[in-house]
Amino acid sequence: MTGRPTDQRPPLIDLEAFFADPRFANASISPDGTRIAYLAPHRGRRNVWIRGIDQSHEDAVPVTHDARRGITTYHWTDDPRWLLYLQDTDGNEDWHLHRVDLDAPDAPAVDLTPMDPGSRVVGAEPLPSVPGTVLVTMNQRPMFFDTFRIDVATGQTSLHREQDDPTAAFLLDRRGELRFRTELAADGTVEVSAIDATTGRARLLRRLGGAEHPVGVQPQEVTADGKGLLIGSYQDGDDLRLVRIDHETGEETVVAAVDGHDLDISGTVLPGVLPPPVYTHPHTGEILAARFVADRPHIEVLDPHFAEVYARLRELSDGVLDTLSCDDSGQRWIATFTHDRDPGVTWLYDHTTGDARLLFRAHPDRDPETMAAMEPVGFPARDGLPLHGFLTLPVGVEPRNLPLVLVVHGGPWWYDAWEYSSEVQFLANRGYAVLQVNFRGSLGYGRRHVTAAIGEFARAMHDDLIDAVDWAVARGYADPDRVGIFGGSYGGYSALVGVTVTPDRFAAAVDYVGISDLANFMRTLPPFTRAFNVNNWYRYVGDPDIPEQEADMLARSPITMVDRIRTPLLVAQGANDVRVVQAESDNIVARLRERGVPVEYLVAEDEGHGFENPENQILLHRAIERHFARHLGGRSAEVSLTADSPVS
Numbered sequence: 001m002t003g004r005p006t007d008q009r010p011p012l013i014d015l016e017a018f019f020a021d022p023r024f025a026n027a028s029i030s031p032d033g034t035r036i037a038y039l040a041p042h043r044g045r046r047n048v049w050i051r052g053i054d055q056s057h058e059d060a061v062p063v064t065h066d067a068r069r070g071i072t073t074y075h076w077t078d079d080p081r082w083l084l085y086l087q088d089t090d091g092n093e094d095w096h097l098h099r100v101d102l103d104a105p106d107a108p109a110v111d112l113t114p115m116d117p118g119s120r121v122v123g124a125e126p127l128p129s130v131p132g133t134v135l136v137t138m139n140q141r142p143m144f145f146d147t148f149r150i151d152v153a154t155g156q157t158s159l160h161r162e163q164d165d166p167t168a169a170f171l172l173d174r175r176g177e178l179r180f181r182t183e184l185a186a187d188g189t190v191e192v193s194a195i196d197a198t199t200g201r202a203r204l205l206r207r208l209g210g211a212e213h214p215v216g217v218q219p220q221e222v223t224a225d226g227k228g229l230l231i232g233s234y235q236d237g238d239d240l241r242l243v244r245i246d247h248e249t250g251e252e253t254v255v256a257a258v259d260g261h262d263l264d265i266s267g268t269v270l271p272g273v274l275p276p277p278v279y280t281h282p283h284t285g286e287i288l289a290a291r292f293v294a295d296r297p298h299i300e301v302l303d304p305h306f307a308e309v310y311a312r313l314r315e316l317s318d319g320v321l322d323t324l325s326c327d328d329s330g331q332r333w334i335a336t337f338t339h340d341r342d343p344g345v346t347w348l349y350d351h352t353t354g355d356a357r358l359l360f361r362a363h364p365d366r367d368p369e370t371m372a373a374m375e376p377v378g379f380p381a382r383d384g385l386p387l388h389g390f391l392t393l394p395v396g397v398e399p400r401n402l403p404l405v406l407v408v409h410g411g412p413w414w415y416d417a418w419e420y421s422s423e424v425q426f427l428a429n430r431g432y433a434v435l436q437v438n439f440r441g442s443l444g445y446g447r448r449h450v451t452a453a454i455g456e457f458a459r460a461m462h463d464d465l466i467d468a469v470d471w472a473v474a475r476g477y478a479d480p481d482r483v484g485i486f487g488g489s490y491g492g493y494s495a496l497v498g499v500t501v502t503p504d505r506f507a508a509a510v511d512y513v514g515i516s517d518l519a520n521f522m523r524t525l526p527p528f529t530r531a532f533n534v535n536n537w538y539r540y541v542g543d544p545d546i547p548e549q550e551a552d553m554l555a556r557s558p559i560t561m562v563d564r565i566r567t568p569l570l571v572a573q574g575a576n577d578v579r580v581v582q583a584e585s586d587n588i589v590a591r592l593r594e595r596g597v598p599v600e601y602l603v604a605e606d607e608g609h610g611f612e613n614p615e616n617q618i619l620l621h622r623a624i625e626r627h628f629a630r631h632l633g634g635r636s637a638e639v640s641l642t643a644d645s646p647v648s
Contacts, residue, residue, distance in 0.1 A: 017365055022040075028272070075272075078132065174224065283329075288303045322344075405632070435472050495511045516558045559587055576608045
């Protein structure tokens with residue numbers, strides 16, 4: 001990380017370039033291989049467009065027309081007439097499944113899942129054994145996620161499988177038959193059972209540990225032949241592996257493992273948008289490859305035919321395979337690659353002819369050569385726990401004594417990875433060194449690393465962040481008097497902990513949809529989530545209904561330490577946030593204003609847990625730009641919020 005030229009900084013890049021919606025995103029190929037679907041701007045929002053396999057964007061047709069909120073997730077169906085997509089209202093996460101008629105692309109979309117507020121769709125999968133239908137999981141009964149079969153053409157809905165336990169998951173084969181069941185025991189143990197096809201009775205196969213699976217045992221997929229269950233397991237070691245549990249014998253065999261690395265389960269959050277833990281053939285269900293966490297994500301190829309395809313795909317980019325789509329024949333592929341300096345490149349590859357062509361770049365106006373490299377770093381925490389992270393240094397500046405922004409990821413059961421980040425690149429372009437650390441509790445670094453966070457909110461988890469800053473200062477990268485902290489969700493909580501537990505360490509802070517009161521946060525989570533809290537919030541933090549645990553939670557809540565805050569603070573919140581409700585931000589801002597402590601507060605009335613609409617993203621980051629420039633001394637374009645902004 002040395003040898004950079006001094007004082008050869010690139011020009012300031014407009015915020016709109018960093019935070020506008022991508023020109024193209026989330027491409028996939030139709031099952032028959034004749035058409036491409038993708039997201040692109042239309043009516044000021046991300047919408048789904050369709051074009052022929054050999055056509056350009058000039059020939060494409062928008063088939064969704066949402067002018068209120070961008071679309072993220074869509075699905076092809078087995079009928080070339082219909083396409084499905086998910087949408088909520090202003091970020092409230094009450095997802096509904098809508099149908100689009102590709103023969104009449106200007107016709108209004110049809111909501112296939114009309115439900116009362118508070119209910120949502122959490123999954124939609126094709127049912128190959130019954131053409132023209134999809135299996136949809138939703139909680140029409142608020143506490144239970146039942147599975148329904150929906151006829152796509154008519155919208156007729158029938159109950160397919162009723163959930164009898166809020167913590168149980170039914171795992172179906174490709175014919176829609178129940179093959180396995182997982183259930184969360186009161187002690188957090190995950191029980192895996194086989195279901196007898198004749199009697200419907202459950203037969204216990206395995207018990208898996210609890211606390212090391214704070215987001216649940218992931219993935220959980222029935223094999224293509226219906227005879228096995230693919231699941232993430234630590235077995236007797238520290239690394240998360242992909243294993244197969246046999247339906248008849250319960251025998252557990254390793255399908256994919258990489259010594260010293262965990263299976264990457266982050267893609268289970270947004271299937272089709274984030275890369276999956278397991279790449280499978282959409283038509284046959286066969287396993288193609290698995291993805292593992294590493295300094296650069298690692299792809300472990302498992303299928304001989306796909307090995308040939310993958311070898312050719314790797315020649316197309318020096319990035320890492322991200323999302324993948326193929327037609328039913330397995331000959332035409334669309335592959336997207338992630339890269340630290342290039343925000344998404346998508347290729348079309350024909351394995352029959354060997355031909356490949358670039359479909360598009362997500363942001364063709366961004367020059368990778370002007371972006372900053374994301375360098376993997378590692379160092380021990382004060383108690384010896386190995387920590388991993390990434391340091392991004394501004395281009396054209398000597399990497400010495402820089403203003404530094406510590407960017408803290410959410411979750412906390414998430415992790416920072418080698419990838420393009422608009423936020424990181426924006427900060428680097430403004431002259432900041434950017435440090436991201438996968439503190440204890442972060443996924444991807446082994447069982448010990450995850451469980452080391454039990455009971456350590458505002459304690460060792462925060463110490464890890466301070467140790468990371470100390471490392472950057474000791475190496476000479478960071479000016480100790482010009483360090484800022486910025487994070488969203490749990491990262492927002494960390495920013496507030498930073499300015500309360502260690503009020504002298506940070507010169508500026510940004511709390512973005514962050515938690516200020518752990519007990520109130522847990523009490524206001526959606527009711528259906530409470531059944532799953534045993535292995536995450538209850539185990540790692542506490543149960544607010546137990547008085548002594550609530551007292552401990554309050555002692556680690558920034559709201560009870562607000563009198564210590566003297567660091568300049570910016571707070572941002574979505575009004576429709578159902579995960580971290582607006583009161584979490586309102587209350588701490590009110591307490592600060594009662595003391596006469598200046599705090600800038602942005603509330604977006606049309607957002608939820610994070611800002612999606614590009615105008616809100618731009619306004620938020622203009623405020624961040626001003627805030628850090630004023631208190632850390634980075635570069636600024638000297639912009640201000642407009643009076644008629646939806647952010648207030």
